[in-house]
Amino acid sequence: MDEVGVMLLFLDKAYLHPEKVFDLARRAVPLALAPGNDSRKEELKQLQEKKEEIDKLVHKQVRRILWSGLGFFMCQVGLFFRFTFWEFSWDVMEPTAFFTTASGRCRG
Structure with missing residues (x-):
């Protein structure tokens, strides 16, 4: 056989x-x-171009998310600093800061 x-x-x-x-x-x-007239080469080229477009879009979105997160945490630190040294005392802000930051870590 x-x-x-x-x-x-x-x-x-x-x-x-x-x-x-x-x-x-x-x-x-x-x-x-593969032979030179293979239709898969053209299809692969189109898919590679589409992938490059998607990669650029994803890169922009990731950068935007990272900068937004950094801005949020900088505002949080600024608020804690302001509340600790001007509005309240460390005795009030220590547990507030602890529980706020601890709850933030649980989500991520």
Whole structure:
């Protein structure tokens, strides 16, 4: 059956559909080794361009989130500083600051 092409023997295993094994091996070969008129190359190029656009958008959004978080925490520190040294005392603000910051860590 191996000589006829109905079965493929490879590494002590028998594959009953050698055309499927060949198809899987052909898909595993990089596109660089594919013929020049392969339609997959154009599709890959379009997908790469779309991925670059998405990467740029994601980068902007992540930077915006990080800067917003930094601004929020700077305002929080400023408020605690103001309340501790001008409005209230350390005895009042210590538990407030502790529980505020502790609850903030639980969400993340």
